Amino acid sequence: MKNKLIIANWKSNPIKRNDGEKLLKNLVQTIKTNNKVIICPPTIFLSHFLNLFSPYFQFGVQNCYSKDKGPYTGEISPKMVQDIGCKYVIIGHSERRSLFNETDEDINLKLIEILNTTKITPILCIGESREERAQKKTYSIIKQQIKSDLKNVDKNKIKNIIIAYEPIWAIGTGIYAHEQEIVDAKNSIVKILCDIYGDIGRKIRIVYGGSVNAQNIESILKNADMNGVLVGGASLKPKEFSFIANFK
Ligand code: 13P
Numbered sequence: 001m002k003n004k005l006i007i008a009n010w011k012s013n014p015i016k017r018n019d020g021e022k023l024l025k026n027l028v029q030t031i032k033t034n035n036k037v038i039i040c041p042p043t044i045f046l047s048h049f050l051n052l053f054s055p056y057f058q059f060g061v062q063n064c065y066s067k068d069k070g071p072y073t074g075e076i077s078p079k080m081v082q083d084i085g086c087k088y089v090i091i092g093h094s095e096r097r098s099l100f101n102e103t104d105e106d107i108n109l110k111l112i113e114i115l116n117t118t119k120i121t122p123i124l125c126i127g128e129s130r131e132e133r134a135q136k137k138t139y140s141i142i143k144q145q146i147k148s149d150l151k152n153v154d155k156n157k158i159k160n161i162i163i164a165y166e167p168i169w170a171i172g173t174g175i176y177a178h179e180q181e182i183v184d185a186k187n188s189i190v191k192i193l194c195d196i197y198g199d200i201g202r203k204i205r206i207v208y209g210g211s212v213n214a215q216n217i218e219s220i221l222k223n224a225d226m227n228g229v230l231v232g233g234a235s236l237k238p239k240e241f242s243f244i245a246n247f248k
Pocket of ligand 1: 093166170171172209212
């Protein structure tokens with residue numbers, strides 16, 4: 001099995017920086033792996049964690065804006081993310097789409113800014129809702145998201161993107177997509193990417209997210225042969241996350 005991407009999305013957790021530091025100290029002791037472990041904590045704690053833990057982990061942010069600087073109160077730009085030493089940014093997470101009304105157009109502008117102005121790797125989240133799956137619309141939803149989110153993205157830069165297939169019904173629910181559902185989604189994504197970009201489409205890394213845990217990691221990484229996982233809840237549990245990160 002090739003080395004995998006193990007991405008932790010801490011979302012808005014923990015409340016105290018000290019608790020995050022303790023978690024990372026624990027992980028430094030317990031994670032021994034050739035997999036690439038990427039931690040995406042709350043942005044406000046990032047500089048502190050980067051100072052202490054950059055020899056052990058890569059770091060990313062959970063969002064950024066589509067402009068490099070200016071009068072955009074509360075926003076951070078891809079260049080700022082790069083400046084503090086982050087190498088990854090999660091874009092278009094379903095929580096941002098649903099809770100903060102982010103549209104495919106917003107996501108597209110962010111991706112273009114990131115790819116045109118920095119060397120940061122965007123992790124683009126896509127996936128269907130429970131109703132869309134029930135109506136057998138998974139393929140058309142994924143296709144529409146990929147087409148709109150990647151509109152006008154330079155073919156030469158496309159290889160640098162990671163796609164996270166995160167079905168909305170699997171996020172934070174304890175219900176995860178089964179092996180065949182993940183393989184089907186992966187094949188659909190590869191086909192859509194190849195239709196747009198040709199063979200480069202096959203080189204784009206695709207990870208799975210949605211109720212990833214110690215029990216299902218083998219089926220996702222080994223059986224479905226995904227390039228990695230995007231882990232929410234389980235990434236805050238040191239024992240469970242170490243098990244996931246150490247998987248080989
Ligand atoms: P859970 O692992 O808690 O389902 O969250 C998945 C997720 O949203 C990762 O980005």
